[in-house]
Amino acid sequence: MAGHLYDSAIGLLTAAGDLAVFAFRAAREAFIPPFEFRETVRQIYELGLRSAPLILVSGLAVGVVLSMHTRASLERFGAESMIPAGLAIALVRETGPLTAGLLLSGRIGAGIGAELGAMKVTEQIDALEATAVDSFRYLVVTRVVACVIALPILTTLMNFSGMLGGFIAETIATGMSLRLYFNRAFSIIDLVDYVPATIKTMVFGFIIATISAYLGVKTESGTEGVGRASTRAVVFSSVGIIVANVILVRLIFFIFPKAAGG
Amino acid sequence: MRIARASEPAVRLDRVSKAFGTRCVLDDVSFEVPAGSGFVILGRSGTGKSVTLRHIVRLMTPDRGRVFVGADEISGLSGAELSRVRRTIGFLFQNAALFDSISVGENVAFPLRRHTPLSDREVRERATAKLEAVGLGSEYDTMPAALSGGMRKRAGLARALALDPPILLVDEPSAGLDPITADEIDELLLGLKERGGTTLILVTHDLASARRLGDTLLMLHEGRIVAQGTSADLERSSDPLVRSFMSSQHSG
Numbered sequence: 001m002a003g004h005l006y007d008s009a010i011g012l013l014t015a016a017g018d019l020a021v022f023a024f025r026a027a028r029e030a031f032i033p034p035f036e037f038r039e040t041v042r043q044i045y046e047l048g049l050r051s052a053p054l055i056l057v058s059g060l061a062v063g064v065v066l067s068m069h070t071r072a073s074l075e076r077f078g079a080e081s082m083i084p085a086g087l088a089i090a091l092v093r094e095t096g097p098l099t100a101g102l103l104l105s106g107r108i109g110a111g112i113g114a115e116l117g118a119m120k121v122t123e124q125i126d127a128l129e130a131t132a133v134d135s136f137r138y139l140v141v142t143r144v145v146a147c148v149i150a151l152p153i154l155t156t157l158m159n160f161s162g163m164l165g166g167f168i169a170e171t172i173a174t175g176m177s178l179r180l181y182f183n184r185a186f187s188i189i190d191l192v193d194y195v196p197a198t199i200k201t202m203v204f205g206f207i208i209a210t211i212s213a214y215l216g217v218k219t220e221s222g223t224e225g226v227g228r229a230s231t232r233a234v235v236f237s238s239v240g241i242i243v244a245n246v247i248l249v250r251l252i253f254f255i256f257p258k259a260a261g262g
Numbered sequence: 263m264r265i266a267r268a269s270e271p272a273v274r275l276d277r278v279s280k281a282f283g284t285r286c287v288l289d290d291v292s293f294e295v296p297a298g299s300g301f302v303i304l305g306r307s308g309t310g311k312s313v314t315l316r317h318i319v320r321l322m323t324p325d326r327g328r329v330f331v332g333a334d335e336i337s338g339l340s341g342a343e344l345s346r347v348r349r350t351i352g353f354l355f356q357n358a359a360l361f362d363s364i365s366v367g368e369n370v371a372f373p374l375r376r377h378t379p380l381s382d383r384e385v386r387e388r389a390t391a392k393l394e395a396v397g398l399g400s401e402y403d404t405m406p407a408a409l410s411g412g413m414r415k416r417a418g419l420a421r422a423l424a425l426d427p428p429i430l431l432v433d434e435p436s437a438g439l440d441p442i443t444a445d446e447i448d449e450l451l452l453g454l455k456e457r458g459g460t461t462l463i464l465v466t467h468d469l470a471s472a473r474r475l476g477d478t479l480l481m482l483h484e485g486r487i488v489a490q491g492t493s494a495d496l497e498r499s500s501d502p503l504v505r506s507f508m509s510s511q512h513s514g
Contacts, residue, residue: 118362127359130319131373131421132348 023210026144029137039142047108047143048150052157058103059096059158063165066090071173080174084185087166088159092193093259096159098245101204104147104154105237109212112143113233116216117226125217140217144209151205152198159194192259196252200245207244208237270332272297272429272461273318278327280313280485287313288324289485295478297428300455300462302476304469304507309482311465312356315431318463319351320344331429349377352427356434358418360406366417367393367402373424392420396450412443419450429461430454436468444468451475469508481507 070083070090116139119125128135167181212233219229253260271294280288287310295301303311316322317329320336329337334347360369371389374380380388386402393399396416406414415435422430432451436444448471454460455475466472472479473493481489481496481504489496489504497508 122357122362123355123359124361126316126321127353127355127361129321130348130351130353130355131376132345133376134345 019211019214022140022214023206025136026140026210026213027206029141030145030148034137036138036142039138040145043142043146044150047111047146048154051104051107051150051154054103054107055100055154055158056161058099059161060165060168062095062099062158063087063091063162063167064169065165066095066162067166067169071169081184083170084163084166084181085188088163088185088189089193091159091162091166092189093197094249096162097155097197097201097204098241100155100158101151101201101208101241101245102238104151104204105208105241106234108147109208109233109237110230112209112212113216114226114230116140116213117219117229120217120219121222121226135217140210140213143213144206147205147209148202149205151201151208155198155201190258192256196256196259200248200252203244203248204241207240211237211240270297271295271330272299272332273301273463274330275314275317276328276330278314278317278324278329280310280317280322280325287485288317290327291482291485291487292327293480293487293490295461295463297461298459299477300464300475302472302479303463303465303482304467304472304479305482306467306507310485311482312433314482315353315433315463315465318429318431319348319353349373349425350427350429352422352425352430354415354418354422354430354432354435356437358406358414360409360414360417360421362406365402366398366404366406366409369406369417370420370424373421377425389420389424392424393417395423396420397446412439412446415439415443415447416450419447423454428459429463432462432464434465434467436466436471444471448474469510 066087067083070086071080074080074082074086116125119139125135125139128138163182163185166185167176167178170176170181171178215229215233215236219225273295275291275293278288278291279286291310291314303314305311313322317324317337318331320329320339323337327337328335331347331351334343336344336347339347360366361372364372367386367389370392371385374385374388378385390399390402393402396419398413398416398420401409401413401417406417409417419432422432430451435447435451439447451462451464452474455462462475464472464475476493479489479491479493479496480487483503488501489499496504499505499508
């Protein structure tokens with residue numbers, strides 16, 4: 001029993017160390033030429049642009065629900081006019097980035113884990129190497145760069161679609177105009193609310209891509225291994241994001257004390 | 263970089279050993295493959311045949327020993343130097359390992375796009391010619407998933423030959439194919455050998471194919487070389503392992 005626990009602990013630590021080396025290498029090689037521009041652009045399209053509908057629809061739904069909750073709370077204090085601004089702050093600072101991060105760790109994490117896993121078990125990664133292509137640069141670095149670029153853009157889209165959802169809920173309830181809604185929404189929001197929280201999602205993108213790519217390229221034992229890599233990619237990148245978020249929010253408050261204020 | 267001598271073997275393994283965990287897969291294996299010859303590695307499943315092939319293109323590195331491709335010790339190279347040597351080797355994988363996200367033609371075009379300054383039109387022409395040579399001229403835009411096993415293997419061969427490499431490594435060309443399709447692949451390899459200039463290193467357990475394509479046959483058993491010579495040499499062998507292997511199939 002103790003021996004088994006010891007082995008598991010060592011296995012886990014070894015994998016964590018291995019992943020850290022993998023992530024460090026990805027970060028380093030992203031800045032060293034030759035760059036795989038074509039493939040990076042293709043990945044931005046595949047991982048980023050094609051995630052836009054998911055983000056758009058989810059953002060709308062989250063916006064509607066948040067707006068309904070905010071209304072229920074603020075009505076008691078007669079502060080309904082604060083609904084758009086409250087919703088905007090909540091979305092931009094935390095709900096947008098974290099929800100987008102979690103949704104994308106599902107879509108992108110599963111995608112990268114399964115695709116690279118399948119390529120590994122069908123020897124396509126070996127075939128790339130045998131064709132004198134650096135598979136790490138071609139498959140891993142391109143996806144990491146694409147995710148780091150796509151996440152803040154998709155998060156911004158999530159913020160806007162969330163506010164649009166909020167407007168829809170609000171206009172149904174009170175008939176508020178779009179112009180008044182957005183005037184109020186942007187009345188107290190500041191760059192310090194938006195910029196650090198959105199840059200934070202670049203770290204989320206890095207976490208999703210490195211964890212999923214790592215699990216993908218380490219896939220073994222056939223089809224079953226591909227399924228496992230895909231599931232683990234989603235689970236570990238989601239947990240990774242949630243844990244990193246705690247540290248990042250603390251860090252943002254430390255660097256930008258104003259971001260902690262109301 | 264050393265200057266290649268005229269008599270330099272195309273590939274040379276020098277006392278190569280490799281273990282996975284506690285299981286020794288290659289145990290002190292040395293051999294030379296003369297340039298332009300057909301060299302067949304025989305043996306039962308799990309005797310280290312594919313592992314040997316993977317060492318030659320450095321998909322694996324030896325625990326001990328060295329692997330040479332021409333004058334270059336590929337087992338010690340990395341980066342641009344490794345890439346340069348790899349471009350001289352074509353590799354046909356057991357399951358063809360076509361990139362399934364791009365069309366058959368683009369699979370063949372892939373090495374050309376990566377490693378030659380050819381224009382898009384020239385790349386397409388060259389890739390189409392390679393596909394025609396393996397009887398798949400009309401399949402440029404077909405996706406790999408839509409091909410049969412034999413067609414995949416032929417497409418894989420076209421991709422392996424895209425850069426006209428002087429060395430071609432082939433892993434189990436007949437695995438998973440019906441005898442007629444397997445013969446077609448053999449014919450293609452034979453044609454390549456007869457045109458000359460290509461060093462063919464083939465891993466197989468199909469004796470008929472080994473006899474047709476191999477100038478030299480090498481038999482591995484449990485990671486060690488148990489016999490090496492022409493097919494006639496191996497058939498005359500007194501080693502019971504070699505005798506039982508050589509008499510196990512009569513299709514050749």
